[in-house]
Amino acid sequence: MGIFHTTAQDPASHARCGVLQLAHGTVHTPVFMPVGTYGTVKGVTPRSLHDMGAQIILGNTFHLWLRPGLEVVQTFGGLHDFEQWQRPILTDSGGFQVWSLGAMRRITEEGVHFASPINGDKLFLSPEVSMQIQTTLNADVVMQLDECTPYLALEGKNKGQVITEDAAQQSMALSLRWAQRCRDAMQALGNRNALFGIVQGGMFEALREASLEGLQRLDFDGLAIGGLSVGEPKEDMRRVLAHVAPRMPANKPRYLMGVGTPEDLVEGVAQGVDMFDCVMPTRNARNGHWFTRYGDLKIRNARHRHDTGPVDPSCGCYACHGQPDAHGSSHGGFSRAYLHHLDRCGEMLGAMLASTHNLHYYLNLMQEMRQAIAQGNFATWRQRFHAERARGV
Ligand SMILES: [Zn+2]
Structure with missing residues (x-):
């Protein structure tokens, strides 16, 4: 056995x-x-x-x-x-x-x-x-x-x-x-x-x-x-x-x-x-590299400096989604502008939030695959995965 x-x-x-x-x-x-x-x-x-x-x-x-x-x-x-x-x-x-x-x-x-x-x-x-x-x-x-x-x-x-x-x-x-x-x-x-x-x-x-x-x-x-x-x-x-x-x-x-x-x-x-x-989700996180459903994002890039939106609104992690309040509703996650600022200043929290997000993304990816295989639609899921990753974030 x-x-x-x-x-x-x-x-x-x-x-x-x-x-x-x-x-x-x-x-x-x-x-x-x-x-x-x-x-x-x-x-x-x-x-x-x-x-x-x-x-x-x-x-x-x-x-x-x-x-x-x-x-x-x-x-x-x-x-x-x-x-x-x-x-x-x-x-x-x-x-x-x-x-x-x-x-x-x-x-x-x-x-x-x-x-x-x-x-x-x-x-x-x-x-x-x-x-x-x-x-x-x-x-x-x-x-x-x-x-x-x-x-x-x-x-x-x-x-x-x-x-x-x-x-x-x-x-x-x-x-x-x-x-x-x-x-x-x-x-x-x-x-x-x-x-x-x-x-x-x-x-x-x-x-x-x-x-x-x-x-x-x-x-x-x-x-x-x-x-x-x-x-x-x-x-x-x-x-x-x-x-x-x-x-x-x-x-x-x-x-x-x-x-x-x-x-x-x-x-x-x-x-x-x-x-x-793989060390990639955490190592890359420390270099401001965010993996997402819609491709990879470099938070250091100047285009994020004034961006008030989260890295990935579809992601449920603490960095993207924030903490639910006492009534269970979330007021949104950290903005790209703030994460860009943390990265530029070399603040620890920037690396922590990126690590949390990247690991959340990797673990969620595996969860989605387990579900797709169990439901018999892995082929469709796999096609959509590649299409979404190529979209850009
Ligand atoms: Zn996230």
Whole structure:
């Protein structure tokens, strides 16, 4: 008996709805997971996340390991009580951040040796260490340690060139051996939380299939697609996604890591993806970039300076809609002129309101997709989505 079952299937695409049972609650898919790198979704309170319908959020193993450190989180029995979020949490393996250190790290069969970017301490991350950390964090979903195969070679004689099939193959095979070690370590730790494997293989369909086959033998609770959105052209991402996602086991959750724009989410769902995460809605928010139903908006643009209207009158978030009064009626949200002013002055509230709006938009987008799939009209919904996004705001 797995932790996931599908509840609806779109007849015209691979899109589906499902229910995922985790230790801290039930998650309805397809789902977007806001990213809480340091144990906080930047600029948004847990209460606000709760109110806007976030079902599950991410934490970053690497960052939380370095700061505050495991002995602090241990005092709270895990991340949930430490950061005051009682719904499910997924943690990444720490591999992606270590891999991003570039010249500061050395990868061996055993694991990754690196210097702490905080204080230079010599540290070592292995499949066993990653499982130990994620067990201490008590993540509902634990990710295997993998090597994220880059799009462009980061080192060696081919540095800066598109990675070769041979290099991608070696990287994928290492991730597969680490997958086995992660599973064994979870069992040795007695950790009963969900463990996901990660499909690698770069831009090569045959390698992706080999990775998938190897992972299926290890019988993970769910599978993720890694190594996409790492600098490759969009058409490569779409090609690999279209090849891999529908081949993944139908009875397990499918998670597309670190992707992406609203369009990426919709097309990912159409390919049968169930779970997404991305820093884009919050990171872009801090740069005054608002995602809306009718396209993206740069609040810094001078045309908003005297605009008394909200960013998107059809959006129900606090920024666009405001707070209902004692009689339940709202007096409208924050004007574009005011949000433009906050952005120009670098005021914190500007970034907070933009983050709230963008996450609300992403979560609402997923809610609309779940509803459309369940009602059997996802194809129509998808067409309208693209038409509305192209309209301009
Ligand atoms: Zn809004």
